Amino acid sequence: MIVRMWKGWTSIENANEYEELFTNIIIPRVTNGVEGYIKTNLLKCELDSEVEFTTMFWFSSMEAVKQFAGEHFQNAVVPKEVRELMTRFEDTVHHYEVAL
Numbered sequence: 001m002i003v004r005m006w007k008g009w010t011s012i013e014n015a016n017e018y019e020e021l022f023t024n025i026i027i028p029r030v031t032n033g034v035e036g037y038i039k040t041n042l043l044k045c046e047l048d049s050e051v052e053f054t055t056m057f058w059f060s061s062m063e064a065v066k067q068f069a070g071e072h073f074q075n076a077v078v079p080k081e082v083r084e085l086m087t088r089f090e091d092t093v094h095h096y097e098v099a100l
Contacts, residue, residue: 001038001098002065004057006076008089015051018085019044022055026079031057036064050087058098065095 010018031037038058045052059065066073076093
């Protein structure tokens with residue numbers, strides 16, 4: 001099993017809108033039809049002046065990750081409407097093999 005992790009930051013004012021957008025629109029859109037997609041977790045940490053979000057997409061294999069993200073699977077998949085709510089975000093992602 002592979003976990004694909006990515007971080008992005010919003011202003012405190014945009015945090016709830018991002019969370020709703022991600023949960024209700026982005027996850028269903030980007031994972032629809034991806035064979036080997038298992039689930040998504042969205043982690044949230046409120047900082048002094050912004051909110052940090054960490055996404056964890058769980059896949060059965062690297063082949064499933066590549067079906068989701070394409071040939072350049074190490075690059076972040078950040079839809080336009082997400083970019084508009086972020087103050088900054090990572091351009092690349094981290095992939096971890098689940099050991100336990």
